[in-house]
Amino acid sequence: MRRQSETLLLVPLLPIFLVGMFPMFLIALLGFFGLAIFGVLVICVGLASSNEARDNFNHDVIVNGYARRSERAAQASDMHLAVKLGLRLEAVGAAMIVTAAIGLCYAG
Template identity: 90%
Template sequence: MRRQSETLLLVPLLPIFLLGMFPMFLIALLGFFGLALFGVLVISVGLASSNEAHDNFNHDVIVHGYARGSERAARASDMHLATRLGLRLEAVGAAMVVTAAIGLCYAG
């Protein structure tokens, strides 16, 4: 039986690598300022995620009215899950900004 090449396994991962390459170049070229800029972008994504979760929940309540308790609990649970993800992203972004600020103070 003929063995397949390992390079064929890497071909589907190439677009992910190409997309992820630019933020890494941003951090590498701009240094701590690039890290702070990337942290601000992560914070923005977290805020957008939280706002979208609340928007979806409010849309369901307005359009469909108050549902039964189990459905309402499921929708509220989905909203809380998305909100917690947004809070984690905000915390990671804030940590990146603080790390960049500390790095600028000590390196500069």
């Protein structure tokens, strides 16, 4: 019986590697400045996530009208969870920027 090549196991992981390669090169080549840019990108993702959650909630209210109390509570809960995730991403991005600023001050 012929043995299959182990390289076929790596083929599904290739897109993940290619997507993750850009931020790692950004940090490696630009140093602390790259970390700050990556922090700004993380903040942008957090803001977009929060805005999208609010947009979906408002869209449901406008298009479908006010639902029953339980459905409205479930929609509001989903929105609050997504907004909290966005706030966490914004905090992580701000921490990355502060870390980069401290690193630039001490390394420079």
